[in-house]
Amino acid sequence: MTDTTTRDDSADAAAVATPELEAVNERQKRRRGLWLALPAWVYLAVFFAIPLAIVFVYSFATRNRFGGTDLSGWNLDSYRALGGDLVRAVLVRSVVLAVITTVICLVISYPFAYFMATRSTRTRNLMLVMVMIPFWTNFLVRNYAWYVILGTDGPLSTITETVGLGETRFLFTQTAVVLGLVYGFLPFMILPLYASIERIDGRLLEASRDLYATGAQSFRRVLLPLSMPGIVAGSILVFIPSLGAYVTPVILGGAKTTLLGGYIVTQFLEARNWPFGAALSSVLMIIMLGATVVYFRKGGQTL
Amino acid sequence: MGGPSVTAAVELSGVTKRFGDVVAVDNIDLAIADGEFFAMLGPSGCGKTTTLRMIAGLEFPTEGSLQIFGDEMGTLPPNRRPVNTVFQNYALFPHMSVRENVSFGLRMQGMSKSETASRTSTLIELVQLGGMEKRKPDQLSGGQQQRVALARALVNEPKVLLLDEPLGALDLKLRQEMQDELKTLQRELGVSFVFVTHDQEEALTMSDRIAVMHEGRLLQVGSAEEIYERPSNRFVADFIGQTNLIDGTVADRDTIVLANGSKVAATTGHVAGTSVAMSLRPEAMHIGRPEDIPATHATSSLTGTVTEVNYLGVALVYRIAVDWIELEVRAPTVSEVDRLKPGETASVWWARETAQVVAD
Numbered sequence: 114m115t116d117t118t119t120r121d122d123s124a125d126a127a128a129v130a131t132p133e134l135e136a137v138n139e140r141q142k143r144r145r146g147l148w149l150a151l152p153a154w155v156y157l158a159v160f161f162a163i164p165l166a167i168v169f170v171y172s173f174a175t176r177n178r179f180g181g182t183d184l185s186g187w188n189l190d191s192y193r194a195l196g197g198d199l200v201r202a203v204l205v206r207s208v209v210l211a212v213i214t215t216v217i218c219l220v221i222s223y224p225f226a227y228f229m230a231t232r233s234t235r236t237r238n239l240m241l242v243m244v245m246i247p248f249w250t251n252f253l254v255r256n257y258a259w260y261v262i263l264g265t266d267g268p269l270s271t272i273t274e275t276v277g278l279g280e281t282r283f284l285f286t287q288t289a290v291v292l293g294l295v296y297g298f299l300p301f302m303i304l305p306l307y308a309s310i311e312r313i314d315g316r317l318l319e320a321s322r323d324l325y326a327t328g329a330q331s332f333r334r335v336l337l338p339l340s341m342p343g344i345v346a347g348s349i350l351v352f353i354p355s356l357g358a359y360v361t362p363v364i365l366g367g368a369k370t371t372l373l374g375g376y377i378v379t380q381f382l383e384a385r386n387w388p389f390g391a392a393l394s395s396v397l398m399i400i401m402l403g404a405t406v407v408y409f410r411k412g413g414q415t416l
Numbered sequence: 417m418g419g420p421s422v423t424a425a426v427e428l429s430g431v432t433k434r435f436g437d438v439v440a441v442d443n444i445d446l447a448i449a450d451g452e453f454f455a456m457l458g459p460s461g462c463g464k465t466t467t468l469r470m471i472a473g474l475e476f477p478t479e480g481s482l483q484i485f486g487d488e489m490g491t492l493p494p495n496r497r498p499v500n501t502v503f504q505n506y507a508l509f510p511h512m513s514v515r516e517n518v519s520f521g522l523r524m525q526g527m528s529k530s531e532t533a534s535r536t537s538t539l540i541e542l543v544q545l546g547g548m549e550k551r552k553p554d555q556l557s558g559g560q561q562q563r564v565a566l567a568r569a570l571v572n573e574p575k576v577l578l579l580d581e582p583l584g585a586l587d588l589k590l591r592q593e594m595q596d597e598l599k600t601l602q603r604e605l606g607v608s609f610v611f612v613t614h615d616q617e618e619a620l621t622m623s624d625r626i627a628v629m630h631e632g633r634l635l636q637v638g639s640a641e642e643i644y645e646r647p648s649n650r651f652v653a654d655f656i657g658q659t660n661l662i663d664g665t666v667a668d669r670d671t672i673v674l675a676n677g678s679k680v681a682a683t684t685g686h687v688a689g690t691s692v693a694m695s696l697r698p699e700a701m702h703i704g705r706p707e708d709i710p711a712t713h714a715t716s717s718l719t720g721t722v723t724e725v726n727y728l729g730v731a732l733v734y735r736i737a738v739d740w741i742e743l744e745v746r747a748p749t750v751s752e753v754d755r756l757k758p759g760e761t762a763s764v765w766w767a768r769e770t771a772q773v774v775a776d
Contacts, residue, residue, distance in 0.1 A: 316507040319474050322494040323501045324521035324568065334520075338511045 165398075172391035180385030191392035200376075200393070207373040210287060210362075211355035214294040218302040218351045219344065221295070226306035226343070227336075231315070241307075244300050252297065256364045259293050260284065263365065285367030293361040301350040309343025310336070345408055353401055373397060423486045425450040425576050425608040426471055431480035433466050440466040442632035443480070448576075448610055450485075453602050455619040456612045458629035459655070464612045465504075467629070468578050471610065473497045485575060495524070500569035504580040506561050508553040514564050515540065515549035521572040539567040542601075559590045566598075570605070577602075579611045583618065595622055616656050620644065628652050650774045653695035660701075660743045661693040661774075672773065676739040681715040682771045692773050698746040700770040703734055703756065706763045717765035718743070722756045736762050 173187045194200070229240045247255060261267050263283040270281045283289045313336065321331040337344075359374030366372070371379070373393070380390030424447040433441040441463040448454045456464040469475040470482060473494035482489045484498060500521065508517050519536040527535075540546060543563035553561055562582065569577055582598070583591045599622055602609045613619050619626050620640040627637045628651075636648040647653035654661060664672040666684045672694060673679055686692055709717045720738030727749070734745045734756065745764055756762045 314507065316503055316505075317509060319494070320501070320503055320507040320509070321520070321524075323472055323474070323499075324572065325495045325524040326520075327495060327524075330524055334524075335509060 168391045169395050170391075171387055172395045174388045174391075176386050176388050182387045191386075191388040192396070194389055195392060195396060203371055203373055203376045206287075206370065207356055210291055210294070210372065211352050211358075214291050214298065214355045215302075215348050215352045217291065217295050218299055219348060222299060222302040222306050222347065223344075226303050226310050229303075229307050230311040230313075244303050247296075247300065253360060253364075255297070256293060256361055259289070259296065260364050263289050263292075284365065285369060287366070287370050289365040290362050290370055290372070293365045294355050294358055297361060298351045298354060301354070302347040305346035305350065306340065306343040309340045309346075313339045349405055349408060353405070356401065357397065423450075424448060424483070425452070425485060426610065427481075427483045428467070428470075429481045429483075431467070431470065431477045431482055433463070433470060433475060434478045439632050441470070441477075444634045446627060446634060446637065448608055450575075450608055451606045453599065453609045453622060453624045454611065455623035455626045456610065456629060457616055457619040457626050457655075458614065460614055461631075462629040463632040464614075464627075464629045465580055468501075468580055468610065468612045471576070472499055472501045472578050474501075498575040499578055500572050500574040501578040501580065502562075502565045502569050502582045504582075505585055506553075506565035508561055508564055508568070510553055513550050513552060514545060514556070517553070517564055518567045518571055520568060525572070535571055539571040542570075543567045558586050559594065562586065562594060566601075570601075574607065576608045576610060579609060581612055581614070583613075584615075591618075598622065620656070628655065630655075645772070647695060647772055647774055650693050650695075650776050653693070653772060653774045658698055658744065660696045660698065660741075662696065662741060662743075663691070663693050666690045666692055666773075675741075678718070679715065680718075680771075681768055682773050683768070684773050686773065686775055690775060692775050695772040695774055696743070696766055697770065698733070698744045699731075701743070701745045701747075701764045701766045703736075703745050703747050703762055703764050705756075706761060709763050709765050713765040713767075716768050716771065717763055719761065719763040722758050722760050722762045724758060725755060734762065736764060 170184075171182060172191055173189070175183045175186045175188065175190070177183050229237055232240065262269055263281075264270070265280055265282065265284070267284075269283065273279060273281045283292075317335050317339070318331055321335045322328075326334060357374045358372060359378060362370060362372040363375050366375075377390050377393050377397075380386045380393065384390075426446075426448040428444050428446040431441060431444045431446075432439065444463075444467065446467075456467060458464050466475060470477055471484070473489065473492055473496075476491050489497060509520065512520070515536060518539055519532050522532040522535060540549060543566055545560060545563055545567065548556065548560065553564065556564065562585075565582070579598075583594050586594060595618060598609070598611075611619075611623065620643075623640065625637060625639055626643050628635045628643060630651050636643055636652050638646075643652060643656055647656060650661065653659050662674060664674040664680075666686045666688050667673045667679065668688055669684055670681055671679050672682050672684060672692065674694075680694070682694055684690075684692070706719050718738045720736045720743070722734055723737050723742065724733075724735040726733040730749060731746050732749050732755065734747065736743045736745060743764060
C-alpha cells in the first residue's frame with residue numbers, strides 16, 4: 114500500500130475480505146472450544162460411551178451352557194425374557210419405591226429450600242455447607258451407619274424397647290430402603306430447588322398478596338409454577354438414581370426387597386446371564402432417557 | 417396542614433418503622449384526601465417506599481396508627497386491604513399472559529368468570545393493550561409492561577392506588593407521555609393515587625400535593641407551588657428545583673447578615689442569631705451593572721464578577737462569583753452586545769418576597 118494510486122483498490126479488497134475474515138475468526142473460535150473440551154470428550158468416550166455400547170451389544174448375545182457369553186448368534190431372547198413375572202415384580206417394586214422416595218424428598222426439601230433461599234447470604238451459605246456435609250463421608254459407610262442404627266441391636270430399637278414399645282424391625286424392610294434412599298438423595302432435591310427458588314423475584318409474591326391472593330394461593334399460583342424447573346430437575350436427580358439404586362437396597366433391604374439395581378447385578382455375578390443383565394440395563398436406560406426428555410420438555414414449557 | 421373535614425383516604429398518625437437499629441420512617445403524620453394525586457418525594461433511602469409499603473400492608477408500622485378510609489389497618493395482610501400497588505419494575509408474573517396478569521386479582525377474589533372476563537377486557541382496552549392479551553410480559557416493551565401493571569392493579573377498583581416509582585424504568589419521552597396518561601387516568605377514575613418518586617420534576621408536574629421526605633422524616637407537605645416557593649427548610653429548598661443557598665445569620669425580623677458581613681433585607685421568620693440560608697431561585701433574580709440596581713432594591717442585591725455565561729436559547733445562565741459564593745442567575749436572552757461578559761462586574765437584585773429564609 115505504498116503506492117497511493119492503489120488505495121481505492123485495496124480499500125475494496127478489504128471490504129471483500131471482511132466476510133472471509135469473519136469466517137476464519139468463527140472457525141478459530143469453534144476450534145478453540147473444541148480443544149478445551151477435548152479431555153472431557155475423551156474421558157466420556159472411553160469410560161462412558163464405549164462401555165455403554167458394549168453393554169448394548171452384549172444384550173443381543175447368547176449365554177452358553179457354562180455361563181459364558183458367546184458373541185455370536187445374535188438374537189432378541191434376552192429382551193423376550195424381560196416379560197417374566199419376576200422381572201415385572203422387581204420393576205414395579207423399584208418404580209414404586211423410587212416414586213415414594215422422590216415424593217418424600219420433594220415434600221421435605223421444598224419448605225427447606227424456600228427457607229434457605231429467603232435467609233441472609235451468611236445463613237444461606239452456612240446451610241448450604243450443612244446440606245453438603247454428608248458428602249464428605251463415603252456413601253457406603255453412611256449406609257452401614259443406617260444398618261447399625263436400624264438393626265435389632267441398634268440404638269433405635271434400644272430406645273423403643275426401653276420406652277416399652279418393643280423391638281423395632283425396620284432393617285430389611287421397604288421402609289428402611291426408602292429411608293436410606295431419601296437420606297442419600299435429599300441434597301440432590303434441595304440444591305436445584307434452592308437454586309430455582311432463589312432466582313424468583315420476591316416482589317412477585319408481594320404482588321400476588323397485594324392482588325388478594327392468600328398465602329396458599331400465592332404459593333400455588335406464583336411460587337410453585339415459577340419453581341417448576343427446580344422441581345423437575347430435583348425429581349429427575351432423585352428418581353433416576355433411586356430407580357437404579359444398588360448399595361442402599363442391598364444393605365438396608367436385604368434379600369426380600371430386591372430392586373432393579375440389585376437384580377441386574379445378580380444377573381451378571383450370580384446367574385451369569387450377561388445378555389439378560391445387559392438387556393435389562395439397556396431397557397432401563399432407554400426408559401429413563403425417554404422419561405427425562407419428556408419431563409424436561411414439559412418443565413421447559415411451564416417456565 | 418389543614419386536614420379535610422371528610423374522612424381521609426389514607427391517614428398516618430405517629431407512624432414509625434424501624435428495621436433493627438435503622439429508623440426508616442420516623443414519626444410521620446400524614447393525611448391523603450380521597451381523589452387526590454399525592455406524591456411522596458425524596459432521595460433514595462428517605463423512607464418514601466417504606467411508607468408506601470406500609471400503606472399496602474407489605475410492611476407493618478413499628479409504632480403508630482395507619483387508617484384507610486377510617487379503618488385501622490393494624491397488621492391486616494395486603495390481600496385484605498382496599499388498595500393495590502403498581503410495583504417498581506412492575507413485578508409482572510412472567511409465567512402468565514397479559515390477560516392472566518390483569519385478571520389475577522379478580523380471580524383471587526373469586527369473582528365469576530363472566531364478570532372477570534368483561535372487567536379484564538375493559539381494563540385492557542383502557543390501557544390500550546387490545547390485541548396483546550396473549551403475550552407474556554417478556555414480549556412487551558417497557559411502556560407496555562407499565563400499562564399491564566396499571567391495568568392489573570386498577571381492575572380491582574382499589575380505593576387507593578399506590579405507585580412505586582412507576583416511571584423510573586422508562587426513557588424520557590415515554591416517561592413524559594405516561595405522566596400525562598397517569599394524570600388523565602387519575603382524573604377520570606377519581607381514585608387517590610399515592611405515588612413515590614425521587615424525580616422532583618415528575619412530582620411537581622403530576623401531583624396535587626407533594627410530601628417531601630428526608631432521612632425518614634416528613635419535611636413538608638403542600639402543593640407544588642407552596643413547596644417550590646415557600647420551602648420549609650434548607651433541604652426542601654435545595655432538593656426542589658435549582659436554587660442559590662446563601663448562608664447567613666438572622667440579625668432582626670427584617671435583616672440577615674451574610675457570611676461576608678453584608679446585610680440584606682428579608683422576612684426572616686426566625687429569632688436573632690439563628691443561622692439560616694437565604695434561598696434565591698435563579699430565575700427570580702435580575703442582573704445588571706451595579707449602577708442599574710434600583711434604589712428600592714439597595715438592600716436586596718449583591719455584586720460580584722461574571723465567571724461564565726451560558727446560552728440556553730430562551731435564557732442566559734450567568735454564574736457570578738460574589739466574595740465567598742457563586743450565584744446562578746437565569747435571565748431572558750438579550751442581544752450579544754448587551755450581555756455581560758465573563759470578568760465584568762455584575763449586580764443581582766431581587767424582589768424581597770422571592771427570597772426565602774430557611775433554617776437547617
